[in-house]
Amino acid sequence: MATVKLSGKGQVVIPAAIRQALNLTAGDRLNVTLDNGRVVMEKLPVAATWQEIIAQIPVEQVVLDEVGHYDVDRAPHFDRWLHSEK
Numbered sequence: 001m002a003t004v005k006l007s008g009k010g011q012v013v014i015p016a017a018i019r020q021a022l023n024l025t026a027g028d029r030l031n032v033t034l035d036n037g038r039v040v041m042e043k044l045p046v047a048a049t050w051q052e053i054i055a056q057i058p059v060e061q062v063v064l065d066e067v068g069h070y071d072v073d074r075a076p077h078f079d080r081w082l083h084s085e086k
Contacts, residue, residue, distance in 0.1 A: 014041075 002015040014024065022043060024030075029044040045053065062075045072079045 002018065004012045004015065006012055018024075024043060028046075030041045031044055033040045033042075058077045060075045060077055062070050062078045064070050070078070
């Protein structure tokens with residue numbers, strides 16, 4: 001565990017060992033939240049990571065017949081979404 005000091009501007013320095021372990025570099029963006037009195041910082045994905053995330057989103061073509069039915073086997077994600085409770 002490392003101890004850091006809060007500056008007059010509210011800034012803290014993340015210790016080098018933690019920056020290295022999390023592969024943080026200058027310019028990285030962090031999401032900062034409060035969780036039960038604890039400050040939590042998480043590295044936001046960079047553009048390349050977003051592209052990888054988006055590429056993993058399943059894409060289906062949902063074809064409806066003349067009465068509005070679709071083939072569940074050809075559109076299982078759509079079917080799960082359609083029947084999920086909000």
